[in-house]
Amino acid sequence: MAAYEKRRPGTAPSGGQAAGSEAEFLLRAGVTAMVREALLKVLEARPEEPVSFLADYFERLVLGDAAAEPAGPPQRLARALWYVSLAPHSHRTAFDSNTGAAYEVLGGGGGGRRRAAGVDGRLYSELLRSICQHGEAPAEAAAALLRRVRCRDHEAVPFDVFRYGVLTCFVLLEFAAKADALFAVLDGGSGAADARVCQAVLRALEEALGSGHFTQPRRYLEAGSRLGPDGLALAMDRALQERKLSGSTSREEFLKKATALFVAKVKPVE
């Protein structure tokens, strides 16, 4: 691209210094740093199609550099959304640094303005909503979660709260995916699973989560024994032996109940 071409110096360097000057050229052009950044991002995100990911990345880079004025809120929102979805939330350091970049972009500080406006509640809520929509979370669960972690429109959102909200949204998405997979196992291919079995499994999960606020290692042992294959098999067997009339649970209902369990454990922002 024209913007990136640099004039070669008039006198060609002699052959002996060719290797040295090439490295210097790359360094001067800023290519080394840029390529290193791009490689880091690819490693963090591990996309299925690295080529399109890289193309997307460079395109955004160009747009970001070329824009004279920082973009308006929708563009900033899109950019922030792209940043936070780069690395999965389980890669904690990568996720944190991406969230930091997103926070800056959203706050308007990334465009070189002298005063960053900061992130207010409205932008924060919109970002969370678009994360949930992008990941196709069940609507009710997303709404309930947003109610818990939301900030009022006029409030300034500090970075910790921002990171907490974004992380919670991503964990909710993964949780919903896992609940979906669980339902697929429970129903065994048919579209509906036995209501008693679903209830037994969800009840076991709820009991394992417990209501206390302890962080003793004992809780992990306890949960492990409750949710082991033996315990679950017994619970499901006991449920099936009850004589109550059994209905069937559909996928949406199961997802709703499971995500309700999750959202209940999210600490609200205050």
Next chain:
Amino acid sequence: MSGAAGPGPPVGPGRSPLPCAPRPAAALQLSGGTEPTRPGVAVIDLRFPRGAAADVSAAWGGTVQEIVFKNFYTAFLSVRVQRPGPGGSRRWVTCLRDMCLMPCPHTEQGAQDYFSLHRNQMLCDMDQVTAVRFILRQPSPVWLQFTIEELQIFPTGQKSPQTDLPSWLSQLTPPEQPASLHGELPDPEKVSTEVQQMWVLTEVIRTRQAAARIGRFDVDGCYDVNLLSYT
């Protein structure tokens, strides 16, 4: 209770030691010696109050279950108990002979350790015991004093009450699997994998909390009660 100051050795739940008051260790005195010598042998006598006010000793059948103490630079320990012998008299029987508490009497190893002597380790039966005598030996001249502290004697008959076992512990070895599991059960392994991952995710969120609070309802001090009362 033993007369030692300090926290004392850990006592198992539900066990209470017999009330006894050990006198300080009396050093062996060689007759005829005028200057105080350090003979390296000391004796601690314990007598159990007979018919004393404490319910424990009254109901005590004289059986000793365990002796727990903290060593203080004693190298070897012998224990003798007084038991009723044939014919009604009481005689002293050695129940522990020269137990080595410190592998090398000159060095620190074992010098301040806690020891526990169970009745199974004793040479004789520890029933109908009326008195206990501890004979301490410390042949090394390095240490100025030696004794045993925090002496506690536990009688039998006091089972440590079953502490409330958490329910999941008793489920670790489950009773025989019901042989006829319902045929239509979904695969428990897969279910368990998924459910455990869901549990982990929820735990991650539940233990995290926004470190910074929005401070929605914080006031900056202008609503202090003292100030309000002046306006």
